[in-house]
Amino acid sequence: MTHNKIPADHSTELPSKCQVQPEPEDPSEVNSRRDFLKTGAASLLGAAALMTQSDDAQANIEWAEHFQGNYRLMTDQEKVEARARLEKRYSEEYGKAVTVDGTPAKEGVLLGYALNIRKCIGCRRCVKACVAENNQSRGPDAGQRIEWIQVMKMARGEFTKDKMADGYPESQGIQYPEGLGIQVGGNAYSPAGVVLEGEYFYEPEAVPEKDATYMPLACMHCEKPPCVKVCPVRTTYREPDGIVVIDYNWCIGCRMCMSACPYWARRFNVTTPVLPKAEMNPKTHYLGNRPRMRGVVEKCTWCIQRNRIGRYPACVEVCPVGARKFGNLLDPESEVSLILARKNVFRLKAELNTFPKFFYFFD
């Protein structure tokens, strides 16, 4: 094994980066007006109010956020300013030192993901770890809870002797002497081996269940992402390292990307996300887990805030069966590359030519 092909630049940085934190802001100066601003400022309806409050620091931030450009096209200086604005606002809003990182993609990196479909036991820890990391909405009302990963339970199915005579169309209660020539075996509708048909809301005492297999689904980070193609404002785009991201401040909420995604990976913030201060993860990335706003689309970024500083995505780390693997597809020694080289691998809905960089494999 050789370990020199990929520059080992971040390995020692990681623990120290964890400690980096900006000076905490004094929240008292703007607290009084925040509630007012929260309700009105996010829309143009509140713009007039903002104009009259232009001395207010919070208002200036909101105002500037309204008129900033698309993150991808900003100059480096503008990016720094945009992130600083957000850091200030989030730190005040959540009462802790929030960082908004902007680490760009590294040269020579094309990120990929592999999931051992045979190993998955459907415990949904990845789903919850994702929420713990990525600051999704978690309110009690319908529509207020967003999870980026869905785990599907599929029946192993069974073929039984008593269904042998249960063919179609006789089973409809009508006896056709020749069965109209339609040949359907009585076990035709046994769910064995079906993909993408099953249960999402399963809730047994313990998993894995004997009669089930499980399949987690999230953003596939396609090399040819249909969501990016349909976006009318190019707010969602593919980063150089292959991650498909969204600039939440640029999204107009038209939801075309959601229609176009064949993997149902995208979620819509139907309301202002409900994110308790204590649960908020203060280490964020501009294109990743920073708190979102009402009316925009969000999705998995493979924890861009973590992977850009070298860390595994949260779902990879939490998986109790080690079914989730992540790494650089351009590095032949990486876990994903070794899996592609050794294991049997498939891409979900490969026939759509979206070329996901999320691979399912089995031992």
Added chain:
Amino acid sequence: MMSQAAARLPHTKHGEATIMKKLIFNTMILVFCCGVISSAFSEEVICFESRKGASEVTKHDLQPGLPNVKCSPKTGAVLWWGDPFDDTVPLGDMPLLGHISPDKAVVKPRSGKLTILPMCGVACHNGVGPAFIPPTLPKDKKPKPLPMMETLLPDAQNLQHGRGGIWCLDCHHTTQRNKLVDNFGDPVSFDQPQRLCGKCHGDKLRDWRDGIHGKRIGEWASNGKKRWFVCTECHNPHNVQDGARNKGFIQIEPELPPQLPKGMKNANHEHVHGISQPHHGASSQH
């Protein structure tokens, strides 16, 4: 002398053996209870890392508003690590696994977590012979009844591993009971169980070495620093069969299902077959 003592085990006078057994058993129970009580009275939040009964971690703040771990309110499992290398030590010498940079591979030491383990080596199986009568160290690794150990460790009575083809001393060192054993009979630390498990599960060992099998947290780069989870952190070696479950992993409690979409009252429709007709549905429900 050691082997003599071991050989005598089945032939000792009964009364003497029973008294000794009771004595040791009571001591062990006391040690167990102390551990349980001390954890019950602490106010700390303790979560388990991979499976219940293996490594655990106590919740605290790394910095204001940033905890070291986040745990599931439903299952108590660790969902998220603030610092993946908390409480870890270098994996150490890794024979058979090729070149692995020692500072890049770390593990959470397991020996310390196995509360009974220090007792084993000190009280009885200290490798220097019978401090007690009867002597406790076997001459060879042939299976034989061990009533005291079986009472002490219910797992040992019903070993769900190897379908009767293996027993205690295939994995535990014959004389040093706080060690495992490798192919040559040499002792192996409880922190490196892969050296034992790999004896039979060579394909898994290879995949584990390359990061394809098992779990690692930390940095994703192939040359990055990672905390490796060793075999026994995820698998209970005394029970890998676990009754009705269908995969090589213990059954665990799942996290909560997603929120029902607006307007939906329940998800009962998921139990109904997609296309079969209503009266046909009963036979095709799954």
Added chain:
Amino acid sequence: MHKLISFAPDYIRYIIKGGIKFYAWMGFLAILSAFSLYGFYLQNTEGLIVTGITSQIHDGLYFANLVFLVGVAAGAVTIVFPAYIHHHKAMHEVTVLGEMLAMTAVIMVMLFVFSHMGRPERLWHMIPYLGIYNFPNSMLAWDVLVLNVYLLLNLVCGFYFLYVKYSGGKINKNFFMPLVYISIVWALSIHTVTAFLISTLPARPMWFHSMMPIRFILTAFAAGPCLIILVFLIIRKNTKMWIQDDAINLLSLIITWCLGMALFLTMSEIVVELYARTEHANGLYYLMFGLHGLTKLVPWFWGSLIAMLTAFAMLLIPGIRTNYKLLPIACVLGFGGIWVEKGMGLVVPGFIPTPIGEVTEYYPSMVEVMMSIGNWGIGFLILTVLLKGAIGILLGEVKYGGSKAEKSNDVASGGKAAAYEAR
């Protein structure tokens, strides 16, 4: 120049005048519009949580109305085309009414776009140079282009025509006719592109077929004229404007065949999808029979199909087609049937099941329904205003130098009476 300056005040002065019936109608529509504004306020403070949309079914009533109204806008070409290509006399007289309807429909489409969007205040992100316009990649960008140009074409054609009538001048054919021809083709393009909007998404098998544009156009050329006939009959009854039977008869003939062909395509789809009954037919199957025991849309589908079939059967019979007491019934059935077919029958089941097989149902909220009705209210408000103005000019009640004519509105009608007498 003076003519141009006086056009607007004369036009507006005419529009705002009317009887009690007119004001009651306008007042009613204004109340509906207020619903829409209130809904818009809620959506942009609370968020779209006040509607029934979810991450699973994220387009509902708004998108359905949007798609349908694009069809209505395109449907106006059923007046313009016979008028200018076939030189149909009766149609020629009312072309401008069709243009007014098209304009209204496009404006309503835009209202529904605003209702649909999560962040309508960020629409400027789409404006080239200010923001990013993902052209030609995004089908939505194409749709925005064709809709806006269509609005502009109708605005220019319609108001140029009205202005010329008003000022008593002659139409500059070199300027006007090319625009008319472009607008005819453009009308096809708006519905084609809207069909492409959803039919270019392989993620949604129910929409992903090349039949979609022609089906859209056929339903549009059925639904549009249905509304136009209803409007024409109302105009005939309530204003001095007389629309010739010839025009209405041609429109009902167009409806008959377009509706017939649309039904044929629906039948083809059902046969193709359900013969093999692949997984890709799940959406249609859900619509027709329900899936996993969930059957909320089933009555809508069959109701719409029955409505359309009945309308078609009625229109096939010449006796009914030319009976202006029964014709409106057929038109309402056709219009309603197609509206349901587009909304509940096309947009919503496209999301059921989700691309990863999750079956959920759509429950539109009160706010959503209220706001949709409100948007229709605004639409009818605009339509009434535009048609009234257009009719006024066509009748010669508004014309340049009309300050004299205006003084005695009865003079105009008196003049008309005199003309009749002279005959």
